[in-house]
Amino acid sequence: MRKIKIFDTTLRDGEQSPGASMNVEEKVQLAKQLANLKVDIIEAGFAISSPGDFDAIKRIGDEVEGPVVCSLARAREEDIKKAWEALKDAPRKRIHTFHSTSDIHLKYQFRVSREEALRRSVAMVGLARSYVEDVEFSPMDATRTEIGYLLEVVEAVVAAGASTVNIPDTVGYTTPEEFGALIGAIRQRIGNKAVISVHCHNDLGLAVANSLAAVANGAGQVECTINGIGERAGNCSMEEVVMALKTRRDFFKVSTDINTKEIVRTSRLVSKITGIPVQPNKAIVGANAFAHESGIHQDGLLKEKTTYEIMRPEDIGLQSTKLVMGKHSGRHAFKTRLKELGFTLSQEEIEGLFERFKRLADQKKDIYDEDLEALVSEATARTPELFSLVDLSITSGLTQKPTATVKMKVGEEIFDRMEHGDGPVDATYKAIVAISNTKSTLRSFDVKSITGGTDALGEVSVSLEEEGRVVRGNGADTDIIVAAAKAYIDALNKLAARKKS
Ligand code: KIV
Ligand code: ZN
Numbered sequence: 471m472r473k474i475k476i477f478d479t480t481l482r483d484g485e486q487s488p489g490a491s492m493n494v495e496e497k498v499q500l501a502k503q504l505a506n507l508k509v510d511i512i513e514a515g516f517a518i519s520s521p522g523d524f525d526a527i528k529r530i531g532d533e534v535e536g537p538v539v540c541s542l543a544r545a546r547e548e549d550i551k552k553a554w555e556a557l558k559d560a561p562r563k564r565i566h567t568f569h570s571t572s573d574i575h576l577k578y579q580f581r582v583s584r585e586e587a588l589r590r591s592v593a594m595v596g597l598a599r600s601y602v603e604d605v606e607f608s609p610m611d612a613t614r615t616e617i618g619y620l621l622e623v624v625e626a627v628v629a630a631g632a633s634t635v636n637i638p639d640t641v642g643y644t645t646p647e648e649f650g651a652l653i654g655a656i657r658q659r660i661g662n663k664a665v666i667s668v669h670c671h672n673d674l675g676l677a678v679a680n681s682l683a684a685v686a687n688g689a690g691q692v693e694c695t696i697n698g699i700g701e702r703a704g705n706c707s708m709e710e711v712v713m714a715l716k717t718r719r720d721f722f723k724v725s726t727d728i729n730t731k732e733i734v735r736t737s738r739l740v741s742k743i744t745g746i747p748v749q750p751n752k753a754i755v756g757a758n759a760f761a762h763e764s765g766i767h768q769d770g771l772l773k774e775k776t777t778y779e780i781m782r783p784e785d786i787g788l789q790s791t792k793l794v795m796g797k798h799s800g801r802h803a804f805k806t807r808l809k810e811l812g813f814t815l816s817q818e819e820i821e822g823l824f825e826r827f828k829r830l831a832d833q834k835k836d837i838y839d840e841d842l843e844a845l846v847s848e849a850t851a852r853t854p855e856l857f858s859l860v861d862l863s864i865t866s867g868l869t870q871k872p873t874a875t876v877k878m879k880v881g882e883e884i885f886d887r888m889e890h891g892d893g894p895v896d897a898t899y900k901a902i903v904a905i906s907n908t909k910s911t912l913r914s915f916d917v918k919s920i921t922g923g924t925d926a927l928g929e930v931s932v933s934l935e936e937e938g939r940v941v942r943g944n945g946a947d948t949d950i951i952v953a954a955a956k957a958y959i960d961a962l963n964k965l966a967a968r969k970k971s
Contacts, residue, residue, distance in 0.1 A: 531560025568608035642673025650683035657688035667691035
């Protein structure tokens with residue numbers, strides 16, 4: 471079977487979703503999970519765009535094993551040099567350079583002629599090739615580019631050394647039949663001299679359909695993001711395209727290397743890190759994607775699963791919640807379960823997590839896989855801590871004014887503060903703000919329960935804004951007010967880290 475490469479751009483194009491910015495630690499954490507998912511290429515960022523992107527690409531290149539690590543670069547010398555600097559120590563690396571080719575972009579945005587755009591593209595592919603073997607070129611806004619000129623550009627950049635030529639539907643304008651024909655024409659023109667990649671945006675809700683049509687017409691790489699996040703209406707959703715290719719292998723006759731059992735975990739991690747929830751009816755990873763409500767469907771399913779299920783929930787890593795551990799579980803069982811769940815952690819990280827696990831087991835009788843996943847992601851994506859919660863006590867009720875007493879560590883010193891508020895969270899946040907002496911504004915506050923039951927671990931996610939910067943903080947605890955305090959303090963630590971960098 472022909473293999474389709476999966477190029478993940480969650481960390482680059484996905485991060486361009488409004489409010490989805492991620493810090494370096496979060497990007498590294500997500501890249502490690504993308505490696506568990508077995509994507510072929512990780513587009514880790516746009517090296518020249520910010521020091522944070524540069525550091526993330528560098529760290530991912532140094533620390534994440536398996537996938538090729540890629541940096542985006544405009545067709546400019548300084549961009550390509552910066553991409554090389556970020557990537558140079560990575561064992562497997564790619565530079566992805568791009569230049570617009572549509573008349574609309576050339577005339578109104580770049581004010582250059584077609585000839586000049588072609589010259590720059592060829593020259594910059596050549597420059598990128600002087601640094602790395604693996605070079606990808608994208609003619610931006612390809613689907614609104616005059617086809618004769620597009621073919622000329624594609625042929626020229628391949629001759630200049632691009633091993634992958636990516637055809638972006640930058641504004642989500644094309645349709646499956648039209649895009650399939652375009653990819654077929656490019657295939658005819660360049661044969662097997664380079665891999666044809668596609669990069670579809672979802673403005674008309676067609677990104678996955680367009681990508682599939684491209685695969686059917688010879689594309690060998692699909693660019694996509696987890697949960698389909700990205701600029702405007704987002705990008706082609708990785709889980710949808712991968713599961714479509716797998717489920718309809720009979721039709722497409724292609725395969726990918728994706729370990730589909732990691733899909734749900736990756737989707738949850740992206741949602742948690744970016745704070746962008748997954749809509750319940752979203753294909754593959756939505757909460758209702760495998761829920762059957764109608765009586766007729768339920769009857770069919772009970773008789774034979776394939777009557778109404780075209781995919782098995784287990785194939786995407788969706789297990790019926792499994793009871794794993796409790797207070798008497800030992801270090802060995804804990805470590806083994808984390809390994810089974812796919813976490814590769816250092817001995818030091820495991821020790822720290824085991825302490826947290828024991829504390830949780832004192833509060834909560836049964837601990838499920840989801841609880842362990844929450845523990846790991848809370849502990850491993852932490853920013854260096856300026857602020858930490860030492861203690862919190864609350865009084866509130868129908869007739870009492872909610873009061874919070876917070877004890878917090880700031881640097882090496884410990885402070886106490888008591889505050890009243892409209893509710894226990896309000897009182898707690900007032901005390902935290904007073905101790906930390908910070909001036910951020912709370913933009914959003916979301917609470918969700920990780921498993922069922924009154925002793926469930928609650929996860930709180932907040933976003934704070936200060937001087938135009940928006941950061942997201944997460945906290946998990948069986949006590950929802952403690953989780954809310956942890957989330958707020960996590961966000962404050964992120965703001966403090968950003969100020970320092
Ligand atoms: O959508 C787009 O055209 C892009 C390119 C940089 C590939 O993201
Ligand atoms: Zn894009």
